[in-house]
Amino acid sequence: MxxxxxxxxxxxxxxxxxxxxxxxxxxxxQVVNGRPASENYPWMVYVSGCTGTLIKANWAVTAKHCGTPSSVRVGSVNRSSGGTVVQVVRAVNHPSVDVKLLQLASSVSYAPAxxxxxxxxxxxxxxxxxxxxxxxxxxxxxxxxxxxxxxxxxxxxxxxxxxxxxxxxxxxxxxxxxxxxxxxxxxxxxxxxxxxxxxxxxxxxxxxxxxxxxxxxxxxxxxxxxxxxxxxxxxxxxx
Structure with a gap:
């Protein structure tokens, strides 16, 4: 690995x-038979139809087979409120595995993972x-x-x-x-x-x-x- x-x-x-x-x-x-988030992970990224993680102030990672969204919500475990909604300006797919990088229009203040x-x-x-x-x-x-x-x-x-x-x-x-x-x-x-x-x-x-x-x-x-x-x-x- x-x-x-x-x-x-x-x-x-x-x-x-x-x-x-x-x-x-x-x-x-979704997570089947899990529990509600026990902390407000600052690097969580809600992507419509998928999810992702903040890895730099203006970059997130998700799966390549997901669509490229126009915007994402960063910094909240609530998918409909909190955090910051920011536009996505570019997507970069890994050439061989199921990974997509999303470049954000502006940097956010949340700590990346x-x-x-x-x-x-x-x-x-x-x-x-x-x-x-x-x-x-x-x-x-x-x-x-x-x-x-x-x-x-x-x-x-x-x-x-x-x-x-x-x-x-x-x-x-x-x-x-x-x-x-x-x-x-x-x-x-x-x-x-x-x-x-x-x-x-x-x-x-x-x-x-x-x-x-x-x-x-x-x-x-x-x-x-x-x-x-x-x-x-x-x-x-x-x-």
Whole structure:
């Protein structure tokens, strides 16, 4: 997971039968069987139909297979209020994996999430955060206004079907019957480093072929593995 990989899977190259979390544009990002956000993460970015994370004062990251929005809400776990709404002026897609960078029209004052040098070993405790329905079947409920979070962990790549191991993270819920779902694309996967949250992943797709969510692990793009590319595109990440 911690190696730079030159030939990952583009969204269009995801194996047939693998479910991406943006298959339904009318379902907002979601975390199934999570809990309301326990803190107001300043780097949360609400993207219509998806979600994202602030990585620099004027840049956010989301999933490549998401559409490019005209604006996003930054700095609030409430998708309809708080934070700052800012225009998006440009999108940059990674050439081989499911990552899109969004350049904002102006800088915001919220602290971005740092991207560390490595994502972590199997067994590392992580957390995923997002908005949307909190039940597993597609279209089973409406999206909550406040983002939900779920404590998760990194598991062996063998647990996820079709994973690009050096470039993606296989992520499992800690208690069973919970996880990411349709529309959760681009959402942050974070872990604690020296007491602070660090961004290691962006939601990509399901790790199994079951169309009902939370029945298996999820696949996240390993952001530390492309940190050099991100750093170049945004003109230098925060130190």
């Amino acid at each position: 911690d190696q730079l990989f030159a030939g990952g899977l583009a969204a269009s190259e995801v194996p047939t039968g693998t479910f991406t979390w943006n298959d339904s544009d009318d379902i907002s990002p 740092p991207i560390p040098s490595t994502s972590g070993a199997v067994g590392t405790a992580t957390r995923i955060i997002g908005w949307g329905q909190t039940c597993a079947p597609r279209g089973c409920g409406s999206a909550p206004t406040v983002a939900h979070e779920l404590d998760t962990s990194i598991v062996a790549d063998s647990r996820c079907l079709g994973i690009n191991g050096p470039y993606e993270i296989c992520t499992n819920n800690t208690n069973g019957n919970a996880g990411a779902c349709y529309g959760d694309s681009g959402g942050p996967q974070v872990r604690r480093i020296n007491g602070a949250w660090a961004l290691i992943g962006a939601t990509s797709r399901a790790g199994n072929n079951n169309s009902t969510c939370a029945t298996g692990p999820s696949i996240y793009v390993d952001l530390p593995s492309i940190r050099t590319w991100i750093n170049t595109q945004v003109g230098g990440l925060p130190v």
